[in-house]
Amino acid sequence: MRKQKLRNLAALLVVALVLGCWVGVAGAFVPGAGEAINQLKASGLYSNTDVNQTLVDLSNTSNGTVTSVTYIGAEQTRTDNTFSVVSQTYDAAMDRITSFCFELYNQYDPGGTDIGLSGILNLDNPILTVHVYTYGVQKDQLMYAFVSGIVDCLGNPPIRSSSGSSWVNNYSPAAMSSKVITSFKIGEKLITTTSGTPITMDVVPYVKDNRTFTPVRYLAYALGVTEEGVLWNEATQTVTIIKDDTTIKLTIGSTVLIKNKETIIMDVAPELVDPGRTMLPARWVSEALGATVTWDEVTQQVVIKQGT
Template sequence: MRMQKQKLRNLVALLVVALVLGCWSGVASAYWTDLIDQMTPFNTSGPESTAEVNQTYIDLTNVSSGSVTSATYIGASQTRTDNSYTVASQTYIDAMDRITSYVFALTNQYRPDTDMGLSGVDYLPTVHVYTYGTQKDQAMYSVVSGLVDCLGNPPIRGDGGGSSSSWINNYSPTAMASTTITSFKIGEKSITTASGTTITMDVAPYVKDGRTYTPVRYLAYALGVPESGVQWDEATQTVTIVKGDTVLKMSIGNTTMTKNGEIIVMDVAPELVDPGRTMLPARWVSEALGATVTWDEVTQQVVIKQGT
């Protein structure tokens, strides 16, 4: 109990330092403070995010069992993305310490055109992080993308440098600018990329035989393929995707895909659904274009990451 109280005192001391240095939302300009105060949870009837402020709830309830979740809201539409993470087992006080130091270090990297706010002591075991400014969307993706590393490493002290905290460079503005993260959620027709671009599809992803099928055309767009780079041949029922020097071809009902003429045998075949969309598990096209794909069973989302 004495050790736990000491950790709490240390955490409060750290948060006071953050307050003094401007990481804490309460010392933001009156304009930003007023906006944040109008949002949930400060005002239970307020929005979760606005056109100017994003918010994520990081739930540390089960962090002692190695499990953390986040609910992230982006923009005036309050687009929500849920994620779950397997992390190092720890107390929520230790986790809060790590998250606070991480957000503070990221803030130093994103300033002066973008800033962050954090609230936690009054809401434990839930931490609220806010981002605002010209790169607010990218900054929020930095926060949620780095949570596993954040909670698996010692708190970042000082200026955030040094070999022990070099992992933070994976979530710097430069690193995130070259990374696209897109989530396709079962039953939802809207996807949002890390750049903040929202794409509305005319068909939603679905599960069939334990596989998640996504519309190939919109998947290609999310991976940076221009509209002219997705071609459909009605006569042969073939989709051609062109991105740079890479050309992919696949046909309805055929498990063979070609990449620059090289044959790739898939374990499923593309299928056609109304209104004339070609559907295929995201992994095949994504990996052929250099992206990585993960499936989140809890949130029923396919998460696609492209870049560094």
């Protein structure tokens, strides 16, 4: 059955290339996927409860830059990313993106999840934005797998073996289940995370003295800490965060962070804002819990990654 699907995909590719364009869906063998994607296109929305979408701009691949804009769910939750990739032609980049989607389709299809893409390959008048759609029970995880793998797929050919390829091994459902990517955006109350539904905060991240301050409580939740694992002591103005075998303590106005028995001196002290939220640059708590933090100046987003 899988071989027949791949033959069908190959036939679609041949027809598309002969016509000088790429149309429709690569995948769409999960019942309802093609119709759901077409309905999303017709609605004028970027995503809905059934379909997610990422727009990948390949117009600057020759300069080694790719950008993506991802929309998740009925709220059309948006995440912007800018990637540095190996310099290559649009044609080469599109070929790699297509191959990567096929690899992901083969991994996620058994779980009732689909991936599709559409764009134009007419090099006389190219449309350089590729639309990638995910549908089905693991559509969120599959979309994050695709976005997470853009740099890899545009920089490294898959290393194939009898068990699959490096793309499969790095972005399979099992591999992605151990990774959590969280995004805070300046001035917005919504946290997007691959670990589950978006989290709505009652305060917004802000910039002060060139540092991005995020609410510690909601940051902890996004990093997998339970509500019971975040404790506030009014008398001592201390926040305690507990996750597995790690305990972190922060005190308002103090640059000392205690991780278990280790003392860490921060370069900024936590501060309180209405309605009583402790704010601190994200990297101190994130790194103490084993995550890594990056800042995207263009999109004004803090991106936190857990897992390898």
